[in-house]
Amino acid sequence: MARKTQPNSGLPRLPEADAPHPGEGVQPPEVEHSRLLISRRLLDLTLSKLAARSAETRESAAIWAGTIAGEDSLATEVHFHHELCDDRGSELSLELTEEAKFRLYETLHGSGLKLVALIHTHPESWVGLSHIDQRNQVCSRIGFWSLVVPNYGRRPWDLFALGVHIRADNGWYQVPKAKIADRIIISG
Numbered sequence: 688m689a690r691k692t693q694p695n696s697g698l699p700r701l702p703e704a705d706a707p708h709p710g711e712g713v714q715p716p717e718v719e720h721s722r723l724l725i726s727r728r729l730l731d732l733t734l735s736k737l738a739a740r741s742a743e744t745r746e747s748a749a750i751w752a753g754t755i756a757g758e759d760s761l762a763t764e765v766h767f768h769h770e771l772c773d774d775r776g777s778e779l780s781l782e783l784t785e786e787a788k789f790r791l792y793e794t795l796h797g798s799g800l801k802l803v804a805l806i807h808t809h810p811e812s813w814v815g816l817s818h819i820d821q822r823n824q825v826c827s828r829i830g831f832w833s834l835v836v837p838n839y840g841r842r843p844w845d846l847f848a849l850g851v852h853i854r855a856d857n858g859w860y861q862v863p864k865a866k867i868a869d870r871i872i873i874s875g
């Protein structure tokens with residue numbers, strides 16, 4: 688979910704105190720060594736289907752499931768919101784219904800896989816987490832990932848243009864661009 692681009696009114700922005708803020712600079716120790724491992728095939732499949740669903744006009748999203756070993760999360764499968772339910776995508780928002788969410792939890796419980804990451808598209812280059820994104824509790828586990836893809840997933844895809852956020856003790860921590868390649872390990 689993206690925020691609307693505000694025309695520059697010349698007014699100072701007031702701090703918003705009602706949601707946890709993505710970390711700025713300070714790396715929470717509990718996610719210091721967290722890594723997300725994914726195959727090139729699964730990453731490309733996810734990005735191409737998100738871009739197709741977004742079709743330059745609306746947000747789209749998916750969940751990666753997989754296994755967790757210590758600080759490493761390995762994504763092994765993808766579940767697209769629009770395949771789980773009517774995701775009601777719009778220019779700046781989309782939904783995963785509670786029913787769809789619980790069906791997915793049951794499926795994963797049956798297969799022994801864990802929720803690893805949420806990945807969703809934003810219309811433009813801003814890849815922070817909106818307040819709604821921050822509150823969107825698909826999973827509140829420390830070490831859960833939330834990735835934001837700019838420009839509705841349009842090519843060319845650039846790892847360093849992604850918003851890479853990790854759930855920490857005290858809200859979300861955004862991985863600095865320069866560190867993304869240390870955190871997201873693409874194989875194959």
Ligand SMILES: [Zn+2]
Binds near residue numbers: 688689809817835
């Ligand atoms: Zn968003």
